[in-house]
Amino acid sequence: MGFLKGSLGIKRYFIENQDVFSKNRDTVVEKLLRYQFRSIESAAVEEAVGWVSPFRSYDPALKVEDTFLDSNLFLAMRIDKKTVSRLLLESKVHQFLDSGSSLTTGKQELKKLKEDIHQELLTKALPEPRIIEGVIDLPHSTLYLNTASHRSSGLFLSLFEKTFDILPVHIDPTAFAYLTLKEDSKLQALANAEESCFHDI
Amino acid sequence: MLRRVVSMISDFVIPEFIFREFFLWLLVQSEMKAGSFELGGEYVSFRVEDQLKLEGEGDVRQTDLRKGVPSISQEARSSLRNGKLPTRMRVRLVTGGDEYIFVMDTKLMELRGVKMPVVPLSEAELKMEQRIFHLSQIYRMLELLFNQFASLRLDAEKWGAQVKEINQWLLEEPS
Numbered sequence: 538m539g540f541l542k543g544s545l546g547i548k549r550y551f552i553e554n555q556d557v558f559s560k561n562r563d564t565v566v567e568k569l570l571r572y573q574f575r576s577i578e579s580a581a582v583e584e585a586v587g588w589v590s591p592f593r594s595y596d597p598a599l600k601v602e603d604t605f606l607d608s609n610l611f612l613a614m615r616i617d618k619k620t621v622s623r624l625l626l627e628s629k630v631h632q633f634l635d636s637g638s639s640l641t642t643g644k645q646e647l648k649k650l651k652e653d654i655h656q657e658l659l660t661k662a663l664p665e666p667r668i669i670e671g672v673i674d675l676p677h678s679t680l681y682l683n684t685a686s687h688r689s690s691g692l693f694l695s696l697f698e699k700t701f702d703i704l705p706v707h708i709d710p711t712a713f714a715y716l717t718l719k720e721d722s723k724l725q726a727l728a729n730a731e732e733s734c735f736h737d738i
Numbered sequence: 739m740l741r742r743v744v745s746m747i748s749d750f751v752i753p754e755f756i757f758r759e760f761f762l763w764l765l766v767q768s769e770m771k772a773g774s775f776e777l778g779g780e781y782v783s784f785r786v787e788d789q790l791k792l793e794g795e796g797d798v799r800q801t802d803l804r805k806g807v808p809s810i811s812q813e814a815r816s817s818l819r820n821g822k823l824p825t826r827m828r829v830r831l832v833t834g835g836d837e838y839i840f841v842m843d844t845k846l847m848e849l850r851g852v853k854m855p856v857v858p859l860s861e862a863e864l865k866m867e868q869r870i871f872h873l874s875q876i877y878r879m880l881e882l883l884f885n886q887f888a889s890l891r892l893d894a895e896k897w898g899a900q901v902k903e904i905n906q907w908l909l910e911e912p913s
Contacts, residue, residue, distance in 0.1 A: 541865050541869065544851050544852055545854075546850045546852070547850075547873065548846075548848050549848075606862060606863040607866070609866050609867070672870060708847070709847065710752055710754070710757050711750060711751055711752045713847045714752045714756075714884065714888070715750075717888070718884075723888060723892060724750050725750060727756055727888060727891065728752055728753070730891065730892075732753075733759055733897070734901070735823070735901065735904055
C-alpha cells in the first residue's frame, strides 16, 4: 500500500534547512539520480538501496514531474534484499566436499569454500524488493515516512542524508509536545512534573 | 522555530508517563462525554476502539485488549485500577465530516494503520495534496487535544479535579 492509497504507518520528521528543495527542481532530481537504484540481479550482492520513480518502482529514471507534486516532494526508496538459506548453503558445501573435488581440511579453507559457494548462490538468488515512500510537505518543512520499520526508516534517512546533505529530525514525543505548546516554560514544567496517582483508590 | 525545536530536544525530555496520562485522560474523557471534544471552536468525535494496550511501570506487566470497545470493559478498568496506564490505542476520530482511524502509542507518538477518507481523484498531484491535508488534520487534532490536556496538567487545582474524576470513573461499573 502506497502513499496515494490504502492505510499508512507514519513517522514524522523536520527538515531543518530545505534550501536545496526550493532551488531548481532539476537539481533535486539530479541529486536523486546520483543515488538511483541499481539492480542486483545476477550480482553477488546481498542488499541494494536507491531511489526509484514513486509511480514505477522498476524505473530508476526519475523525472521532475513524478517527484514534485505541487508543493510536495514525493520520494520512493527501493530496497532489494537477497538471502541464501543456511540449509541450502550447508547442503551445497557438503555436496562439494563429498564429490571429492576438493581436499579442504583446515578451518580457514572451509570458511573460504563456504564464502565462495555463498557468493555463487547469491548471484542465482532472486532479490526481494520493498518500496519505502516519503513525502516532504514543503510549506511545513515536514517529512512523512510511510513505514513502521525502524530499519527501513534508518536506511531511508541514511540515503536521504547522502543525497541532500540533510538529516531530518525525528518528531519524537518531546518534539510533539514542543510543537503543541510552543513555550519553553510549559515544556520545562511538563518535564519536571511528578507522576499522578490513579490507582490508589 | 525549527532550529529551536532541534536545540530544545536536546535540553528537555518529557517523560513517557506524561503521554500515558494523556492517553488515560483521552480515554476517560471520551467515555464520559460520549467521544465529544470541543477543539478550537469545533466539535470532534474521538473514540477508542478495537485495541487498547495497558502497561505497568517497572516489570513487564501488560494487558492487550482487542475487539469491540475495550475502554469500557471490566478488564480495562481493572488493569487501570491495578496501576497500569494506556500505552497504545486504536482511535476513531471524526472531524468536519471526515473520519480517521489510526493506532497511536506513547513511546514514539507515531501513527500506524492510518485510514483516511477516500480521495475520489485520479490525478496524483491532487490526490497527494488531499492525503497530506488529511494527515496534517490528524496531527492538528492531536496537538489541540494535547494542548487541552497540558493546560489542565500544569494547573495543580484543575488537574487535581481531573484525577478525582478519573478515579471516580475507574470505580464505576462498566455499563
